[in-house]
Amino acid sequence: MTSSTLSVEGISVETTRHGSPLVLVDNVSLTLGAGEVLALVGASGSGKSLTCAASLDVLPPGTRMIADSVSIDGSVLQRSTLRGRHIATIMQNPRSAFNPVRTMQQHARETLSALGISTAEEDERILRAMKASGLDEPERLLRLHSFEMSGGMLQRMMIALALATEAPFLFADEPTTDLDLIVQREILDLLDHLKRERRLGILLVTHDMGVVARLADRVAVMDGGRIVETAPVTDIFLRPRHVITQRLVEAHLSLYNRSEVAA
Amino acid sequence: MSDLAIERTIAPQWLSVKLNWPTKVALGIIAVLVICAVAGHWLAPYDPNATNLVGRLQSPNAEHWLGTDHLGRDILSRLIVGSRVSLGSVALCLVLILGLGILVGGASGFIGGRTDQIIMRFTDVFLTFPTLVLALFMVGMLGTGLVNVIVAIALSHWAWYARIVRGIVLSLKHRDFILASRLAGATRVQVFIKHLLPATLSQLLVLATLDIGHMMLHVSGLSFLGLGVTAPTPEWGVMISDARQYVWTEPLLVFWPGLALFFSVMAFNILGDAIRDKLDPHLCAEHGH
Amino acid sequence: MNLLEARGVSKAYRTFSLVGATKAKPVLNHISMEIAVGETVALLGRSGCGKSTLAMLLVGLERPDRGDILFGGRSLTSLDKAGWQNLRKTVQMVFQDPLGAANPRATVKDIVAEPLNYLCGLTGQAAAERVRELLSSVGLNWAEANKFPHQLSGGQLQRVCIARALAPDPKLIILDEAVSNLDLHLQIQMLDLFEELRRTKNVSYLFVTHDLRLVEKFCARVLVMDQGRIVEQTPVSGSLAFSSSEGRALSAAVLPPMPRQLLAAGG
Numbered sequence: 171m172t173s174s175t176l177s178v179e180g181i182s183v184e185t186t187r188h189g190s191p192l193v194l195v196d197n198v199s200l201t202l203g204a205g206e207v208l209a210l211v212g213a214s215g216s217g218k219s220l221t222c223a224a225s226l227d228v229l230p231p232g233t234r235m236i237a238d239s240v241s242i243d244g245s246v247l248q249r250s251t252l253r254g255r256h257i258a259t260i261m262q263n264p265r266s267a268f269n270p271v272r273t274m275q276q277h278a279r280e281t282l283s284a285l286g287i288s289t290a291e292e293d294e295r296i297l298r299a300m301k302a303s304g305l306d307e308p309e310r311l312l313r314l315h316s317f318e319m320s321g322g323m324l325q326r327m328m329i330a331l332a333l334a335t336e337a338p339f340l341f342a343d344e345p346t347t348d349l350d351l352i353v354q355r356e357i358l359d360l361l362d363h364l365k366r367e368r369r370l371g372i373l374l375v376t377h378d379m380g381v382v383a384r385l386a387d388r389v390a391v392m393d394g395g396r397i398v399e400t401a402p403v404t405d406i407f408l409r410p411r412h413v414i415t416q417r418l419v420e421a422h423l424s425l426y427n428r429s430e431v432a433a
Numbered sequence: 434m435s436d437l438a439i440e441r442t443i444a445p446q447w448l449s450v451k452l453n454w455p456t457k458v459a460l461g462i463i464a465v466l467v468i469c470a471v472a473g474h475w476l477a478p479y480d481p482n483a484t485n486l487v488g489r490l491q492s493p494n495a496e497h498w499l500g501t502d503h504l505g506r507d508i509l510s511r512l513i514v515g516s517r518v519s520l521g522s523v524a525l526c527l528v529l530i531l532g533l534g535i536l537v538g539g540a541s542g543f544i545g546g547r548t549d550q551i552i553m554r555f556t557d558v559f560l561t562f563p564t565l566v567l568a569l570f571m572v573g574m575l576g577t578g579l580v581n582v583i584v585a586i587a588l589s590h591w592a593w594y595a596r597i598v599r600g601i602v603l604s605l606k607h608r609d610f611i612l613a614s615r616l617a618g619a620t621r622v623q624v625f626i627k628h629l630l631p632a633t634l635s636q637l638l639v640l641a642t643l644d645i646g647h648m649m650l651h652v653s654g655l656s657f658l659g660l661g662v663t664a665p666t667p668e669w670g671v672m673i674s675d676a677r678q679y680v681w682t683e684p685l686l687v688f689w690p691g692l693a694l695f696f697s698v699m700a701f702n703i704l705g706d707a708i709r710d711k712l713d714p715h716l717c718a719e720h721g722h
Numbered sequence: 723m724n725l726l727e728a729r730g731v732s733k734a735y736r737t738f739s740l741v742g743a744t745k746a747k748p749v750l751n752h753i754s755m756e757i758a759v760g761e762t763v764a765l766l767g768r769s770g771c772g773k774s775t776l777a778m779l780l781v782g783l784e785r786p787d788r789g790d791i792l793f794g795g796r797s798l799t800s801l802d803k804a805g806w807q808n809l810r811k812t813v814q815m816v817f818q819d820p821l822g823a824a825n826p827r828a829t830v831k832d833i834v835a836e837p838l839n840y841l842c843g844l845t846g847q848a849a850a851e852r853v854r855e856l857l858s859s860v861g862l863n864w865a866e867a868n869k870f871p872h873q874l875s876g877g878q879l880q881r882v883c884i885a886r887a888l889a890p891d892p893k894l895i896i897l898d899e900a901v902s903n904l905d906l907h908l909q910i911q912m913l914d915l916f917e918e919l920r921r922t923k924n925v926s927y928l929f930v931t932h933d934l935r936l937v938e939k940f941c942a943r944v945l946v947m948d949q950g951r952i953v954e955q956t957p958v959s960g961s962l963a964f965s966s967s968e969g970r971a972l973s974a975a976v977l978p979p980m981p982r983q984l985l986a987a988g989g
Binding site: 353378424 | 768769770875876877903905906907910932933934935936938939971972974975976977978979980981982983984
Binding site: 608609610612613614615616617618619623628631632 | 778781783807810811814815817819822823824825827836837839840841883886887889890
């Protein structure tokens with residue numbers, strides 16, 4: 171597939187609290203190009219994960235979507251066709267994404283079954299994808315269950331499953347938050363490498379500006395369910411315009427004994 | 434933390450027990466039962482054991498609201514006083530079952546290791562006893578009587594509760610909030626009572642209220658077979674048993690005690706649901722209402 | 723004198739079965755370290771290196787297979803009931819995951835009041851007053867006191883857990899990745915609070931973490947752990963420089979302050 175742009179337009183998510191409606195995501199639109207990383211940042215509760223979930227129509231119970239449209243290269247697509255085919259997903263807690271009584275092989279089969287390809291091709295794709303994710307001995311790993319693997323390996327496995335679908339876009343929701351420093355670096359390096367090699371378009375949800383600095387090309391800042399600023403990553407760090415962005419960058423830079431925020 | 438955590442803040446206010454109309458009705462029925470059990474002898478219009486062969490097998494009328502049975506005893510009075518036996522024996526059963534279950538299951542789960550394995554094998558033995566067989570065995574050994582029946586029912590039911598308590602304790606005892614409680618200075622026993630026991634209570638209560646129905650039917654059933662209560666003590670099962678021979682001519686004789694059993698069991702089931710909803714906030718959030 | 727000390731401590735985890743041999747999995751291997759009054763020590767290492775296990779041993783929630791843990795110079799095995807009470811009052815811990823660390827059936831008020839009840843003998847109104855103070859010190863208002871854990875956000879709940887740890891006025895707090903899941907500005911806020919307690923009440927901290935950036939800001943000494951052993955000990959002065967391979971690997975893995983393009987340009 172040679173898609174070049176994913177457009178998400180006018181997503182709004184609402185819920186009911188104490189009987190009256192509460193807007194959690196307010197008319198959010200973004201575009202994601204092939205081969206670029208768009209970081210969606212904000213504090214907890216700003217709506218970034220919900221935006222991600224809403225785009226794929228996998229909202230948690232108790233919330234509902236008001237208005238929405240997701241299109242690729244201009245043509246609007248059904249959510250059910252998007253998931254697993256055009257947009258792959260990796261999540262924060264890799265361990266909870268796997269069923270502990272199933273082997274990795276069974277997960278791989280399940281993920282690829284929606285694509286309607288032959289079993290032989292499924293096997294080939296998954297082995298290639300696992301090698302591309304830095305997993306050595308893929309044949310041995312396919313026989314393992316999730317509790318026999320470390321967090322880092324499981325995250326790599328999730329990435330491998332995403333790659334095997336050959337979807338052009340990837341939604342990554344806080345993919346390294348639960349991992350330790352060294353594994354985090356490895357996973358971020360891997361995502362960077364995949365972005366360049368395969369021209370993957372990645373929507374990266376995170377609250378850590380360090381991850382943004384490492385990986386992002388463009389940044390969209392969210393607060394209170396709205397996008398308050400979108401800019402290339404260099405502008406976000408050098409010339410943050412919105413107050414929320416400034417606060418995020420300042421807090422992040424304060425960790426490095428240096429503060430550079432242009433007025 | 435992922436924003437999807439926001440769903441947790443959508444949980445409803447569950448602090449007051451949901452008093453919808455079925456729960457109110459159930460509470461009403463149970464209140465009536467309890468009052469009858471406690472104050473039955475004063476409430477009953479007639480002496481439940483007073484026979485009157487002249488006025489036997491009457492249909493419901495102004496003097497005897499539910500009629501009289503084959504010995505001329507007032508059915509309403511027998512129902513009211515009979516509730517004491519039904520409720521009382523079930524209450525006693527529950528005390529024994531919960532006591533044994535919590536003690537054995539809780540200790541087993543909390544201690545863990547080999548002790549846990551040994552205790553569980555011992556519990557497994559009791560799981561294999563069907564109530565009727567055990568009751569017959571006890572009656573055969575010790576003679577008929579309500580106490581023997583109660584003990585038999587308790588012995589055949591407690592093992593399930595022990596397993597459930599053990600399961601919950603095992604799953605929770607390594608959680609951080611248990612460790613935090615010990616860090617806060619609680620002794621092991623205090624941790625068990627304050628944190629682990631309440632976690633088991635909601636599940637135990639739901640199981641218990643479903644079992645109340647079974648137990649009432651066991652007590653009545655065993656009495657029906659002549660193993661439990663002896664005449665002339667009024668008890669709903671015995672009343673049904675006595676009325677068997679008249680079921681074609683005076684079906685109401687079977688109907689009234691049956692109805693009493695039906696409403697009691699139903700009331701406890703509804704109450705069980707309401708209690709579970711109150712005690713378990715997680716479940717409330719999952720219902721999403 | 724050292725507040726808390728580990729001497730030659732080793733620990734392995736065993737699984738039990740009714741028949742057959744039990745298997746042991748070694749986690750800690752002959753560890754020795756100490757924490758003095760008013761010190762902030764960082765325990766650095768990747769997942770699975772044993773740092774959380776060491777924390778459990780230090781607070782006495784688990785026993786070492788070999789070696790000893792000393793509290794104020796006395797071995798934990800020699801402590802009587804009063805001794806344990808004193809240990810609990812002096813050493814507290816905050817866990818990484820606030821959801822697991824709070825009883826889902828207890829209100830915020832009950833959670834924070836628990837150590838007050840058991841360790842300080844405070845109940846009722848007196849305890850409620852103290853809970854109010856503690857909640858406000860972590861930036862929460864009294865209105866949250868009657869809520870349940872599932873009604874709070876992760877950040878708020880973790881602050882409740884921190885308030886609980888502060889309740890008995892401890893002299894040493896072990897932070898087991900305690901701020902890792904908070905938003906950065908909250909992490910900084912909490913660390914500032916801890917720093918203030920250190921200045922005013924001489925509280926020590928054992929900061930178990932893998933985030934080097936926070937270590938540089940907050941700690942005076944760093945211990946690096948790798949596979950159950952302490953491989954390096956170094957004071958923090960200016961920026962961290964490690965000599966062990968594990969320390970250097972951690973150092974190299976720190977996230978950059980600025981995007982690559984700006985760093986290359988010398989920005």
